[in-house]
Amino acid sequence: MSSMSNKTFAEKCYSILLKVPEGKVTTYKDIAHALDSKAYRAVGMAMSKNPNIPTVPCHRVVCSDGSLGGYALGVPRKAQMLKDEGIDIRSGAVSDLDNFRYRFT
């Protein structure tokens, strides 16, 4: 049998992130919130440990203010991928984040 908590916090983050479709983004805070947690910093840690790129679309996770946050393969790559999905990036941030934000609930 599996251990008592068969999913780590990081694994839960990856699961929830898989729901975010191409052309949409989410934020570190929103993922934490979806997990009924305030551990938004820990969400960033989980992304940095990098599951399989691009199976788990961690390039779609940005900061609450629309700035891009980080990316294991470099922020410029993250920006390009988002643009390729049709997301408007201006001055290193998602413009009109509210329009591109995916809602979990």
Add this chain to the structure above:
DNA sequence: TATTTGACCAAGA
């Protein structure tokens, strides 16, 4: 077990 580390966030001396 205790401390340190981060792809964060909100408020504002």
Add this chain to the structure above:
DNA sequence: ATCTTGGCCAAAT
């Protein structure tokens, strides 16, 4: 609008 600060929490050390 930008920068600093204190707080946040899971994982790694």
